Amino acid sequence: MSERTIALVTGANKGIGYEIAAGMGALGWSVGVGARDTQRRGAAVERLRAAGADAFGVPLDVTDDASVTAAAQLIEDRAGRLDVLVNNAAVTGGMPQEPTRVDPATIRTVVETNVIGVIRVTNAMLPLLRRSASPRIVNMSSGVGSLTRQSRGGGEQAVGPVSAAYAPSKTFLNAVTLQYARDLSGTDILINAGCPGYVATDLNGFSGVRTPEQGAAIALRLATLPDGGPTGQFFEDAGVVPW
Template sequence: MSTQQIALITGANKGIGRGAAEQLAALGMTVVIGARDPERGERAAADLRVGGGDAHAVTLDVTDPETIAAAARQITERFGKLDVLINNAGITGSGQVDPSRAFDQVPSTVDLDMVRSVFETNVFGVIAVTNAMLPLLRHSPAPRIVNVASHAASITLLSDPEGPFAGLLPSAAYTPSKSALTALTVQYANEFRKDGILVNAVAPGYVDTDSNDHTGFLTVAEGAAVLVRLATVPADGPTGGFFAADGPVPW
């Protein structure tokens, strides 16, 4: 089995996932770009190869068990292991920023089908992908799992009426899904602690991406940096934590 480090990033054909792929490739890792659209995934991988990175694409929809299983088989056949899994794929539930849909997620009027779809991707999809890739991660001498959450996942921050997020509209979909993801991160970390699999959640910050109609003030590279930092922590690094670029995020 190769000693080359292999990283899989879901939703990596653009945005923060793409940024993390570029940075991990620059560190010398082989990067597997998971994308729902195979053409976009292949283009992203080709762009990384042009830049000197070792990149490959797999078709991977985190809500589709067949594509998850197929991706696991492809990684097994080609590499035999996985050193880093970054669960980056996620949806807001309201699409890109649209003033006419600002109240879509208010709990008292939310569409339950929308809530289910958000949780299907942001929470259940993470479980499905993580569990499918676990046999590959167990073949790594230093496996790392990074779950991409948000500052909005912090119940401490969101419940403070004088805090930085006091002006946000209440959300019954995206925000609770990310809180659930951080809680799930702790449970995986507790299960895998004895096995040396380090599992952490990260909040990239308000990054300039499609999901916020490019209103974010951080660059993709800046947002991706914390993903890469937690994907490359040493054996004595943290597990079961929730981190942003400037340090731990309160639960």
């Protein structure tokens, strides 16, 4: 592509999202830093620009229709198209999450961000993505969303704590990703789910064993897939993750 690649990363003001944006900036892309917090978004954009990235702020609350519509209009006005969308914004919802103890409101909050938010943003950005020569969508999932791994066990580090909100929301996201791939078959849009591994972020109290930069690697890999590459699949650094 002769023109600079245009990307949007949701939840990009910190953690894995920030490192995804940084990695894209290092590739010479123009990167939209999607975040709802004005101060943190601005600080992230400044850091990225200081490192040489072509970064710009995108006010974005994935749970709000008007915010998402405005974000799409901002990118329309700035670039007229979108080449890469990374749906990274997510919440854990807090504890307790055991199904016997969880507050249904917690499940509703988590699904609103982690699943419905992805659908809301993706659908708003699809008209812009359709104008790209090589459009890519990456949904940041988690290995804890793998029903195969959950059913086999393997310890908390592999499948997380017992959860009726966060882990199932990632299972739901994986299922939605697969349905998008079916719906978009026959187009140039490649959409895949990516697992960053157990990364030390504020979502897990920084208990993870991987750095945010390591966690961002799978998103960069899926964002740069060649034309005709895989779609509707679930990947981690080591390869395909079982559904």
